[in-house]
Amino acid sequence: MTDTLANPTATTPSCVFDAKDFASGAHPVWCPGCGDFGVLAALERALAKYGRPPHEVVLVSGIGCSSRLPGYMSTYGFHGVHGRALAAATGLKLARPDLEVIAVGGDGDGYSIGGNHFIHACRRNPDLLYVVMDNRVYGMTKGQPSPTTEPDWDSDIAPGGIGLRPFNPLAVAIAAGANYVARGFSGDPNGLADLIVDGLKWPGFAFIEVLSPCITFRPEQRDWKKMVRPSNISIEQDRAAATALVLADDGFSLGVLYRGDRASIAAALKPEITMGDVEREFAP
Amino acid sequence: MPRQSIAVVFAGSGGSGAMSAGAVFLRAAARAGYFGMMTQLFGAQVRGGESASLVQIGVMPVEAQPDRFDAFVALDWDKVEQFAAEIPLDEASLIIADPASGAVPPGIAKSKGRVVALPMTDASESKADRALLGRRVNMFAAGCMAALCGLPVGEIEGAVDAIFGGKGADVAAANKARALSGAQAAAALGLDLKLAPPTPDQRWLISGNQAVALGALRGGVRFVGCYPITPATDLVEWLAPHLLKLGGRLVLGEDELASINLVIGASYGGVPAMTVTSGPGFSLMVESLGLAIAAEIPLVLVDVMRAGPSTGIASKTEQSDLNLAIYGAHGDAPHVVLAPLSVGDCAATAEYAVYVAEALQVPVIVLSDQALGQATTVIDPVRDRPPPQPRKIDGVDAGKPFKRYATTGDAITPMPLPGTPNREWVAEGLTHNEAGLPASGAAMHAAQIHKRARKIREFDAGERWGEVTGEGDTAILAFGSTVGPAREAARRLTEAGHSVRVIALRLISPLPVRQLAQALSGARRVVVIEQNDSGQLYRHLLGHKAVPVEAESVARPGPQPFRPSEIVNYVA
Ligand SMILES: Cc1ncc(C[n+]2csc(CCOP(=O)(O)OP(=O)(O)O)c2C)c(N)n1
Ligand code: SF4
Numbered sequence A: 001m002t003d004t005l006a007n008p009t010a011t012t013p014s015c016v017f018d019a020k021d022f023a024s025g026a027h028p029v030w031c032p033g034c035g036d037f038g039v040l041a042a043l044e045r046a047l048a049k050y051g052r053p054p055h056e057v058v059l060v061s062g063i064g065c066s067s068r069l070p071g072y073m074s075t076y077g078f079h080g081v082h083g084r085a086l087a088a089a090t091g092l093k094l095a096r097p098d099l100e101v102i103a104v105g106g107d108g109d110g111y112s113i114g115g116n117h118f119i120h121a122c123r124r125n126p127d128l129l130y131v132v133m134d135n136r137v138y139g140m141t142k143g144q145p146s147p148t149t150e151p152d153w154d155s156d157i158a159p160g161g162i163g164l165r166p167f168n169p170l171a172v173a174i175a176a177g178a179n180y181v182a183r184g185f186s187g188d189p190n191g192l193a194d195l196i197v198d199g200l201k202w203p204g205f206a207f208i209e210v211l212s213p214c215i216t217f218r219p220e221q222r223d224w225k226k227m228v229r230p231s232n233i234s235i236e237q238d239r240a241a242a243t244a245l246v247l248a249d250d251g252f253s254l255g256v257l258y259r260g261d262r263a264s265i266a267a268a269l270k271p272e273i274t275m276g277d278v279e280r281e282f283a284p
Numbered sequence B: 001m002p003r004q005s006i007a008v009v010f011a012g013s014g015g016s017g018a019m020s021a022g023a024v025f026l027r028a029a030a031r032a033g034y035f036g037m038m039t040q041l042f043g044a045q046v047r048g049g050e051s052a053s054l055v056q057i058g059v060m061p062v063e064a065q066p067d068r069f070d071a072f073v074a075l076d077w078d079k080v081e082q083f084a085a086e087i088p089l090d091e092a093s094l095i096i097a098d099p100a101s102g103a104v105p106p107g108i109a110k111s112k113g114r115v116v117a118l119p120m121t122d123a124s125e126s127k128a129d130r131a132l133l134g135r136r137v138n139m140f141a142a143g144c145m146a147a148l149c150g151l152p153v154g155e156i157e158g159a160v161d162a163i164f165g166g167k168g169a170d171v172a173a174a175n176k177a178r179a180l181s182g183a184q185a186a187a188a189l190g191l192d193l194k195l196a197p198p199t200p201d202q203r204w205l206i207s208g209n210q211a212v213a214l215g216a217l218r219g220g221v222r223f224v225g226c227y228p229i230t231p232a233t234d235l236v237e238w239l240a241p242h243l244l245k246l247g248g249r250l251v252l253g254e255d256e257l258a259s260i261n262l263v264i265g266a267s268y269g270g271v272p273a274m275t276v277t278s279g280p281g282f283s284l285m286v287e288s289l290g291l292a293i294a295a296e297i298p299l300v301l302v303d304v305m306r307a308g309p310s311t312g313i314a315s316k317t318e319q320s321d322l323n324l325a326i327y328g329a330h331g332d333a334p335h336v337v338l339a340p341l342s343v344g345d346c347a348a349t350a351e352y353a354v355y356v357a358e359a360l361q362v363p364v365i366v367l368s369d370q371a372l373g374q375a376t377t378v379i380d381p382v383r384d385r386p387p388p389q390p391r392k393i394d395g396v397d398a399g400k401p402f403k404r405y406a407t408t409g410d411a412i413t414p415m416p417l418p419g420t421p422n423r424e425w426v427a428e429g430l431t432h433n434e435a436g437l438p439a440s441g442a443a444m445h446a447a448q449i450h451k452r453a454r455k456i457r458e459f460d461a462g463e464r465w466g467e468v469t470g471e472g473d474t475a476i477l478a479f480g481s482t483v484g485p486a487r488e489a490a491r492r493l494t495e496a497g498h499s500v501r502v503i504a505l506r507l508i509s510p511l512p513v514r515q516l517a518q519a520l521s522g523a524r525r526v527v528v529i530e531q532n533d534s535g536q537l538y539r540h541l542l543g544h545k546a547v548p549v550e551a552e553s554v555a556r557p558g559p560q561p562f563r564p565s566e567i568v569n570y571v572a
């Protein structure tokens, strides 16, 4: 059995919307200057461009500052428990393939408590988009190191640094089977919106890692705007080469880093039996 | 006088086919019109170890394990002795074995049962034949016992065909040939085990796990998320192909944390959804049980209980997850807990669970147990169908934002499906306001807590809260797999002149206090029977003042099933 698509092509819906059609009007709890504002703006712009109406879109999240995002959009939303957003999003997408399902959250939510679900979402490759706002810290719990935190970042809970090599979510995603992997920056909402539209259109599991500074607990991340640059990693690469290139990158290359041709998890079948058929099987 | 019922054990080492012997015997009886029940015992090996099938067949429905077995058929004696403690035998029991298998081991012989020699291998069979056909002593034994009980040869053949037909005509033919040889050998034994004539009718051969799956499908469950765990795995293995062919989906989660969230996601999308597990998996699911309660998402969680705590005994029964089911989630987290009353009732209770979950937008836990789940029974077809209670999905257009969690008026508020224009809402696990946005004020917290509590408080299960049999002075209260033995005990006690009623609880939480008071009216003595050490049901009942303080608790751990005699001895 092959799980390769003959012709991976992008689908394009077509209504006309404005970014503000996707804003709920609720006031975000985020600190002024938080990178997540840029991600919210990018999502609104991207959905307007993508063209599906708000009621056909569901944003699913876990817990964290970043996971508050669904409440700020006019779409349907699901704000679940810490780390389980991808499982809920997968269940929703498989039960309701007609909906546009987008999971969002933070690096703690997605890579530590939800790490197992992240790997298996990549492996299942459901046709949904996952946007992680990576600030390399647990923002909501006020500044503890996350799986992507630099080894020497000093904090109350890990004085002198956690001393561990950071997790590389993009390499893991490619290795585990994600079909679309990109990196964006919250300071470039338009560029990020383009990546989001691209990811929505690409079949299978699309993962966008967004560098989204926590200006409160990681004020030094304000410098990210000076460090990011367009990626020169070719996306015409197989999985192994792409994984190696992403591992070798310094983490500030923006753009699409990998695009695969894996088919998504199979659709449900049309009913072919009735309950009567089921019950007849109990005859001795 | 012909007997009303017979209890037979087939036991043997790995590969001897004790399970198939029991299956053929039970199915032949079912085809002939008898009722029956089969349970199984396994050794410690992961696969292919020694095993025993315990089968009771008879003229009347069978709902409890027998006090003793009439016949113990040894397919061989290899490691079979370890089952001795779980298979009560006495002087009146027959120990049927091939003398070529060696002497009866002391653990079995100490019952003083009468040993009957039954050569099971065919001496005339050539080596080549044996290689082709195998010894198939299990089929020989099953055929012999079936004939001894008076089951028609045609039904024995039919049973073999039904079980082995899928494995190819030659396999079925070889098994049939051996079963027929066994049937022919019966007459020479000079035993009279004939059953009274049955009352043939349309019957089902079904296990409790299959019945739960059937009930869920009947109730409209079309999405299942689960992670394998004994003794719940065979439920989903049976369910999977049927669910798929009905157009539904089964997703194997990476763990139980994922499984319940897959289900919550699907249910949020409007598809009735269920997860199936046992104690260790249930412990993991508790996390998101609270989410489903807070965000008001319907789901059915089936716990096929096994002995705990921790990994406990994977393949054996206990009723010790009651506390977890009722009190598991943190915070004030009202929800519904149901337990089936019998193998057949697993279907009705599971179907009802789907309707209650959908109607109240709440998780409903179905507490089954290994003894119900893995018992295969012959029963009348389950025609009990609870009336459907669909989810309330259409909300009035109350302007924006849509008040999904309105706290005034009906506690059950509309839950529009994603995809519905102008009803966008956020399912929220944080304390939230009426529009579903996080809120941390005291007044809104209390208002939402009360809204959810009110849904459960105002829920009336009507007649479905449970069942009362008999009107006696002594009331025996039971749930799950203890109901069957309690009823059988009550029947015997009543015959012996005692005055007994059995109150079987289907609705465990919220406790149907009003109906229970009525069921208990006039009772002079109340005995609460359950299979856990701490008296979890008893304390639950006392806590709600649903039984008098003088009520007696009969609580002991599994995995041994309650036998009717144990209950008779206590009550009498
Ligand atoms: C089961 C559980 N454990 C711990 C927490 C506490 N907690 C809330 S958010 C969070 C980390 C969030 O980090 P991240 O996902 O990176 O989000 P950010 O706030 O940085 O956007 C933690 C540990 C929780 N809510 N639930
Ligand atoms: S703590 Fe950090 S991540 Fe959270 S809102 Fe403030 S700036 Fe953003």
Ligand SMILES: [Mg+2]
Pocket: A064, A106, A107, A108, A133, A134, A135, A136, A137, A138, A139, A146
């Ligand atoms: Mg973070």
